[in-house]
Amino acid sequence: MKNNFFESKYFIWCLIVIFGLVLISLGRESYRYFQTSEEIINLEKKINDFKKENEELFRIKETFNSQEFLEDEARRKLNMVKEGESVIIVAESNEPFLNELKVQTKTMSNLKLWLKYFFEK
Numbered sequence: 001m002k003n004n005f006f007e008s009k010y011f012i013w014c015l016i017v018i019f020g021l022v023l024i025s026l027g028r029e030s031y032r033y034f035q036t037s038e039e040i041i042n043l044e045k046k047i048n049d050f051k052k053e054n055e056e057l058f059r060i061k062e063t064f065n066s067q068e069f070l071e072d073e074a075r076r077k078l079n080m081v082k083e084g085e086s087v088i089i090v091a092e093s094n095e096p097f098l099n100e101l102k103v104q105t106k107t108m109s110n111l112k113l114w115l116k117y118f119f120e121k
Contacts, residue, residue, distance in 0.1 A: 005011055063069055074080040081087055108116070 071082075079087075
């Protein structure tokens with residue numbers, strides 16, 4: 001009877017069904033493995049990006065904490081100077097233009113000044 005069962009159609013069909021289930025299970029697991037490996041690759045890329053960003057932020061922090069940067073900011077924003085330094089302020093002089101404008105306005109009447117303001121430009 002054993003020989004008949006192993007040679008029967010039922011045994012062959014059972015083997016085919018078991019083989020099909022094994023193939024389906026193997027396909028699912030390989031797909032999960034593929035998805036997991038892709039996710040690991042993406043996470044490693046993100047880790048590298050975060051490391052680069054962290055290094056960049058650390059460099060910026062070091063720059064902001066450096067003595068040179070603090071001195072430069074104090075000079076520019078707070079108008080501070082070191083001991084022994086002197087400040088020179090260079091201003092553009094518009095005095096000749098202003099004097100000429102004052103002379104012209106003193107000799108003209110208000111009506112002429114208004115007409116010049118609106119119509120001469």
